[in-house]
Amino acid sequence: MASGSKKVIYAALIGNSLISVTKFIAASISGSSAMMSEGIHSVVDTGNQLLLLLGLKKAQKPADTQFPFGHGKEVYFWSFAVAIIIFGVGAGISIYEGIHSLQDPHEISNPMINYIVLGLAMIFESFAWYFAWKEFKRTKGSQSYYKAVRRQKDPITFVVLFEDSAAMLGLIVAFLGVYLSQVTGLLIFDGIASITIGIVLGGTAIWLAHETKGLLIGESADLEIVDGIKSMTDNVNSIQTVNEVLTLHMGPEYILVTINADFHSIINSDKIESDTATLSAKIKEAYPRVKRVFIEAEASD
Structure with a gap:
């Protein structure tokens, strides 16, 4: 998963780096507000890719005494930071530039020159978008796109996919703004296009922030995994009743499991120790992302 995420980020990073400078050059030559907004958009996206790479690197740090469950949530934090940056920098400056152009x-x-740069940008963005979409499609399986985003525990892929989708939409809006300003002679279309790009970025940022917030706070594993673990406990002879099974994603590839169970009183401690060790091993074998299993003995209500 991490390898696939890095490929997606590198593709987006290369694409945005190739076109950000050309957009600013085109904006300075033509004076287009929409093109200036697109240049800002590309710079923000380039910085975001660097932050996502930083998050992946930090997430690989081993566990220590201060962070006993590792640093996997670094990915969630930096993904959330990217959403905030898209909103605060990308959307804010684009809307400001558009309002200034209207005034x-x-x-x-x-x-x-704007048409040439926008055409090249669409080509580069299409390649980056295709890489992101291909990786996301691979991870989503048979789920719907909406459901896959809601249940995705590795936010990197859908963050980049949403960024690239917003970039493609922004390029189309910028193209229309320049074209309508040229053919109608109404210069307000350029400013309107810049504001529209800002709104697109703002909407994207709000959606990404909403999706990554749950992961940052702490989401449970998929229901299928939880139900599978519960089924495994049914086959443990020493367990009389399972009170609850709680799971928590400490990172995209790290699930923490806690099981609260009422054990048969006639079972000796050696049998309980053996059964719990076997159960823990079976859970980790069935679900490789489960790294730690804690089993607590407590009488049922």
Whole structure:
């Protein structure tokens, strides 16, 4: 999963790096507000990819006394930070630039360079989007896209996919803004396009923040995993009743499991120790992402 996530990030990083400078050059030559917003968008996306790579690197740090369950949630934190940056920087500056353009509209000179840059940007973004979509499709399996996003425990792939989708939509809006300004002579279309790009970025950021917030706070494992663990406890002879099974994602590839069970009083401690050790081993074998299993003995209500 981490390897696939890195490929997606590198593809997006290369694509955004190739077009960010050209967008700013085109904006400075033509004076297009929408093109300036797209340049800012690409710079923000490039920085976001670097932050996601930083998160993946930090998440690989081994557990220590201060962080006994490892640093897997670094991925969640930096994904949430990316959403905030998209909203605060990308959306904020694009909307500001659009409002400024509406207040002081100016003619777009040499619009052809904008069309060339936007066309090249669409090609580069299409490659990056395809890599992200392909990886996301592989991880989603037979689930619907909406359900896959809601249940995805590795946010990297869908964060990049949403970024690239917003980038493609932004390019289309920028193209329309420049084109409509040119053919109608109404310069407000360029400013409106810039504001629209900001709204697209803002909506994307809010959705990403919502999806990564739950992971950062602490989401349980998928219901299928929880039910599977409960089924395994039914086959443990020393357990009389399972009071609850709690799971927590400490990272995309790290699930913590706690089982609260009422053991038969006639079973001796050696048998209980043996059964719990066997149960723990079976759970980890069936679900490799489960790294730690804690079993607590408590009488049922």
